[in-house]
Amino acid sequence: MTDRITKAVIPAAGLGTRFLPATKAMPKEMLPVVDKPAIQYVVEEAVRAGLTDVLMITGRNKNALENHFDRVAELEATLEAKGDTAKLEKVNESTDMADMHYVRQGDPRGLGHAVLRAQMHVGDEPFAVLLGDDIIDERDVLLTRMLDEERKRDASIVALLEVDPDSIHLYGAAAVEPTDDPDVVRVTGLVEKPAKEVAPSNYAVIGRYVLKPEVFEVLRHTEPGKGGEIQLTDALMEMAGDIEGTGGVFGVVFRGRRYDTGDKLDYIKAVIQLASERDDLGPELRPWLIAFAAGLSRD
Ligand code: UTP
DSSP states (O other), X not given: OXXXXXXXXXXXXXXXXXXXXXXXXXXXXXXXXXXXXXXXXXXXXXXXXXXXXXXXXXXXXXXXXXXXXXXXXXXXXXXXXXXXXXXXXXXXXXXXXXXXXXXXXXXXXXXXXXXXXXXXXXXXXXXXXXXXXXXXXTTSOOHHHHHHHHHHHOSEEEEEEEOOGGGGGGSEEEEEEEOSSTXXXXXXXXXXXXXXXXXXXXXXXXEEEEEOTHXXXXXXXXXXXXXXXXXXXXXXHHHHTOHHHHOOEEEEEOOSOEEETTSHHHHXXXXXXXXXXXXXXXXXXXXXXXXXXXXXXXX
């Protein structure tokens, strides 16, 4: 049994090369999804799950990320003078949300390397990792469930999503065994971005983790893997096989809505889906979308 987890680590130091040139001078985590940067959705999710101590791993172009969660005195004063309280509220939404901390990754040597940068801040306690470009729809529960499982099983927890076999090569894939809970599996192996033919399953690892601090020692000796990067998947693979030493790894199967905003097509789908469901935009957007799609099918 462990105490309640309070720390979230959000890696946001990747180069975002799939989104160039938009990400040339701006982190991909700052791309707006409707009217909020992706990273704000992620921090909001952490806070909703009770994780109010947030450490962001930043890289080059970090200023935009830090500024977004900081005060903007000039803008606040202008809106206040105009009496525009609605917009002022929007500006302040991201300011007091969490206790924000930042650490630089330096060279982006992979997700495992980014997580290792959190060791000093996290110390010897379990913690959550939320990828800064991965949005989980707020109507679907995932992180809270993962935190519960960590407490119950005293093991590291990954989030798994069943994907089409044709896209498993884009993810880490998990070999799994059932447990007595249909939503939870034991992870027996992990492979980063496997070819469809050798993938151990269609269970893809998505961007939420609850990790025991033993992960840091494992990451210290994890050699660069796929793409020459230090892969978190490789460290978790070792932990999955070392139940005595690290508690092993379990997976919570997620059946809800998830948007990978680091991928162009998924990003576009996220903006359309979330905007069409909003009260302020949906009523005008939905009929336009239907007419637009009808026009496409006539061509
Ligand atoms: P991705 O693999 O999606 O990020 O990492 P990337 O390398 O920026 O993507 P592309 O392929 O070049 O477009 C998932 C998450 O891990 C972070 C990213 O910022 C993203 O939130 N990350 C990745 C780091 O913080 N550091 C790294 O070295 C790599």
